[in-house]
Amino acid sequence: MSDERSRREVLGTAARGAALVGLAGLTGVLAVKANKTYAWSIDITKCVNSKLGALGVDVCEACATDCVLTLSAVRAVNEFSECGRCYICPAYYDITSAVGPDGLPSEKLCPRDAIEREAIGWIDPDDPANNFYEYTIDEKLCNGCGRCVMECKEPAGLGSIRLEVRHNVCLDCNRCSIATACPEEAYERDALSTV
Amino acid sequence: MRYFSQRVALRVTVAAAGVAGLLTVGLIGDWAVGAVHAPGDKALVEELEEAAKTDHEVSQQLHDERERQTLASVDRKDRARVAAWLLLVSGGVFVAAGKRFMALRPQRLPSLDRLVDVRFDTAAPAIGKRPRTDESGNGETPLEFVARLVEQHGAGREAAIPILQAIQNHYRYLPDEALRRVCEPTEITPAQIAGTSSFYAQFRRSPVGRHVVRVCHGTACHVAAAERITEELRRHLEIKDGNDTDPRRLFTIDKVACVGCCSLAPVMMIEEETAGRLTPASARQVLDALELRS
Amino acid sequence: MKLETNRAIASNQFSEALRGVALDGEGRVYAVGDSSVKVFSSEGELVRQWKTALPGQCVAVDDGGRIWVGEFEQVEIFDAEGRLADTWKDAGRLGLVTSIGIRDDDVFLADATARWIRHYNRVGEFLNNIGDRHRKGGFHIPNGVVDFAIDADGILHVANPGMHRVERYKPDGELLGHFGRFDGRDPAGFPGCCNPTNLALDSSGRVVVSEKAGPRIKVYDPDGEFLEVVTDDLFDPAAKNMDLAVDAGGRIYVADPVALEIRVLSRRAETVP
């Protein structure tokens, strides 16, 4: 009895030890190529809506429609330091719509009216075209549909508007469902490098 | 939670389940309505977009329609969030109240047939009566019986226990009359007999009833209120304090340690058969049924 | 489509960039791109080429046959043989030089960094700025290139794409007038955020403009009346800031920055009014 018992114990200890060694090995293998970063982000050089050269294609709405959140964690973000402050912003106006009496396009591009336009700086009272305009995206309304991104990119615009994963909203899913749907594999988890 | 009666628990459980159900239906309904309307809304916007390119009048309409849809989606999201929280709370209440209800719920009374599904040996000898010459088993007198035992086990002091056991086996208790007979042909003294018979739990000095009912007072049964069973049976059988057998000599109520079927607690054994999951009432019924049969 | 021929020159000559095109009086074509100047005969044969110190942004040829190449923060001046004759620098006034105009004693350099046109004399003395309608800055050019052309009267025609206008200035900086308006549907208007990007004048004073997104070439009469769209489907959709030159025969030379060649557009004789 005691022999059998001790044999079982020895076998159990051996199995446990082997499993621990195995796990340690696995950890080592993984740790060697581990990175510290961990957040989904969009590689805008791949994103259809931002990609230079992806012209004349339909807007990709995967970011708006495929996020597990009802209001996607992806938002259009205007990088102000790169924005041309255009009088007629193709991301704000639907520049294919008819021109109204004020000389401006009659339609806005954003289906959710999430962009605000405001004249900034020194303002010419006589000539609205002679002003700079700031375009601010209301993150409460924006759902990341990417239309403005598509219109703002070069060569039509300056590409100051990009789709970005807002990390305060993003749930950091293990497998981002937008990434699964993204036609260009623009979603990467290790693209975000931090110190 | 003690003040939370079973009926209240049940009501709360049902109410919470109802609320949760309604919320679920509401959530799914809201989602379904949105899903059904979505293609139409989209088509409407596209139509208006197309029209607005040529007709300036439409553009305000398009703007309003887009705003309406945006606000509707924002509203739906808010509604869903509120409903989800309420659902979470009502689900929690349902589970908590449900657990309380399950805990308070009376153990369902097993059917009487199952309880008395015991094969009582009705042909068992009538026992528990004072030993009389003509009733002593195989016709021998107590004197002869004791003499035979002494012959069998010897007359030394060391024979006391076997002899007492044999007597107990025979009469199911140790009648004074028989004990007195033991002292005569042996070295065993009355003091020794008194000591031995009172020391060992297996020896009884008073006659037993026709059936010995052993109510388990092991840990499980103790926890399951075996004491109440014993008390109820003693009350029912009108057993007086200090006695363990009813005046009719039908039943002897015995407290025993664990009988080894705690899963049925509280449990009593009658002869070799077991009745479990007792309540005071069902225990009483078992004995009544047994009395009727025998 | 009113194009009679669709000829391209300088094909396979530039590997990274083709930014400027200019013509001299004899019809030779000067192209700058990468970090070199290449001279082609009117038939498109490579005549001469030489290196520039920095990537060239624009090119112009003066009456004396000297070649001016605008670069970052400097202008290099070569003689007809390609020998470096002079280098102009003017810290604070010359950023990225994207257009050069020379007429008589005046030299106009477009500084795309500060969005002004700088007026110098031949010896490099700064005279004045052009384009100060906006109190704080010059032209509205979100596209990165200031382009202008000088007509026979010495009037500067400047593309001000952010305002969707072509503006006319006197050399001293006085605004004479402008034409153009935004319209995304009517070809007479300038579409998008910022058009036209570049312009050139033909011998009769018509204004040829290039637009981006989608790239097209249009012609306006000297009064700013829209005449025609020369082409709107010849260029890659990503082509922008296409430099223009027009020869005496009305042929339009377009530096195609995507295909890296110079497209020569000539209209059928009967379509020329």
Added chain:
Amino acid sequence: MVRSRLAGLGLLLLLSLSGLPAVAQQVEYERQVDVAPSEESIGEGYVTPEVQRPRPRAMHWQVADVVLLGLAMLAAAWLALKSRRRAGLVALSIVCVAYFGFYREGCVCPIGSIQNVAVALVDPAYAVPYYVIAIFVLPLVAALFFGRVFCSGVCALGAIQELVVLKPVNVPPRLDRALGWLKWVYLGLAVVFAVLPAAMRDFVICRFDPFVGLFRFTGEAWLLILGGVFLVAGVFVGRPYCRWLCPYGALLSVFSRYAWRSFSITPDRELDCGLCTDACPYGAIEERRAVRTDCFACGRCYRSCPVHHADKADDAARPAA
């Protein structure tokens, strides 16, 4: 408006001091000049608003999560093996559902990390963060020492099912065993789909996780409904997902087989009466002993045990006496 913008800017400055801005999203365009108007040319004291880029969850929070996971498992081990109190395990379950479920919203969990690990082992370009390695390995190590303590109340998916068990019915052992094979099939499928080439790769465990949507209050409708169905089913059938589908449970059942000290029902500390067999909603007690590979260490057996009741009664009586 201006004030709020200034406040936002100040906040942003503070934020930017706390860590370097995310660089990945600032891809340079090849532009000849700085095409955006400068603050100087805009004039009137205009200040270019800084774009606020909320940082992803900071490293030290990830470390905190791992530490919490470890502590929770140690607590579960202590409660299950030493203190033998179901009440404590229930409290732990509630805390873990609240934190790992509703607060952390379920990602990354060890169950899903199987796929990350599988991909990392196969795809040389794929790396997993230390955080995920720790999340994946810790419960397995814990299983080697204390059995499936992770399942007992630490795993949010398990804990929420644990809490809803109300009136469990007995699943016939043969059916139970047969369904138990499903988790191995699921594990296999998950690994296969995970190690496919990147374009076809799919994390099926995460995609079909029935509870994560509930934790997040959002998700695809059919998945939320499926989660609800699992919970309602869980009222009557103890932990259906854990027992029959959880791929990580499959791994844990192997590791817990060699556990150093596992959850046990012992004759000296318990009554050895068999009440526990009825109390176990998961069919993990055979012959009055816990089957360590199947046991979720919920502690219901202890609660049902007369000895523990007697102890409690004694405890209750003692101060009065």
